[in-house]
Amino acid sequence: MAAGPVIFSGTSNPELSQKIANYIGAPLGIVDLKRFSDGEIWAKYKENIRGGDVFIVQSTNPPAENLMELLIMIDAAKRSSALTVTAVIPYFGYARQDRKDQPRVAITAKLVANLIAEAGADRVIAMDLHAAQVQGFFDIPFDHLYASPVFIDHWDKNDPDLVVASPDIGGIKLARSYSKRLNMPLAAIDKRRPKHNEAEVMNLIGEVDGKNVLLIDDLIDTGGTFVSAIKAFKENGAKKIYGVVTHPLLSGEAINRIEQSEISKLFVTDSIPLPKDIKTKKIIVKSAAGLLAEAIRRTHNNESISSLFDTDKS
16 A cells, blocks of 8 residues: 555546646546446455555536445445545535525535534545535534635736625625735625526625726636626726636636626636637636645645635735
8 A cells, every 4th residue: 555645536527637646746547437227336456555645636526426326436445444434525516506695495515514413424525515514514623725826826916906806795705815815805795596596786895996906706607797797897898807717617607708708818727627619718727736735745644734824814
C-alpha cells in the first residue's frame, strides 16, 4: 500500500481527477467501473487499499448515476479495509434543495449528506457549495473550499473601473469575498423568481454606471438569472461585463443565452466538464485541480487547510 494519498476517479470528470493526481505527483489508482446490461453499476478496486488513505474524486451533477457511482465506490473502499475514505466532490449536486420552502417537498441536500455518510465516507471535501449551511447536514468532517484562488490573480487589485457584483441577494456573501480580496466596491441585483429556472430582475443595489462589472456566482444552470443580471447592469450604464462562475452546469439554453448576451468573457472551473461540442469563445475554463490537490495533500498530512476556505482573507 502506498504511503501517500491514493486517488481514485469516478466517471463524472476523469480529466480533472488526472490533473489532481499530476499535482500530487502520484498515478491515479485503478478502479474497475462497469455497467450491467440493465445499467446497474459495479465497482472493484484493482489494487490493494487496505490501510490506505483513499480519496475518491467525483462530482454529483446529473445524471443521478454520478451520485450512485460515488456511493458504490465509497462502500467498496470501506469493504476493502481502507483506513480512511474521503469523498472529494468538486461540485456537490442537490445542494440547492436545502430547505423546506413549500409544503410536501424533500430536503434533498440532507438526504444526499446522509447517503454519503452511511456509505462509509469519513470526510468530504467540496468546493463553493450553493448554500454554505449544507455543511451542517453532515455528521462527518466537511471541508468547504472556495474557488476564488483559481480566479483572483486574473484581476488587478484596486482597479478603479471595476465593480464586483452578485446576480442575486443569495450570492452576496460570495461576491463580497471577491470584493474584499480585490478591494473593489460591491453591487447586487434584488430579484424575485416567479417559478423554477425563471428570474425576474427587480432592483439594482450599488453603482455601476460607467464601470466594468465582475459578476460572481457559484453556479450557472439555465443562465436565466445570470443573463438577466447582465441586462440589468447594462441598462444601468455598465461598460464591459465579465463573469466568474465556479460550476458550469449549462443546461437547456444556457450556452445560447451566454453567447447572445453582452458578457465579454465568462470564467468557469473544470468542476464539471464542458460539453465536447461547445462552440462559444466567451467561456474560459480555469482548472481547480491545484486547489483540490492541495486540500488532499494537507488532509493526508493532517495539516491545516483553513487558508483554502477563508472567504474573509484579503
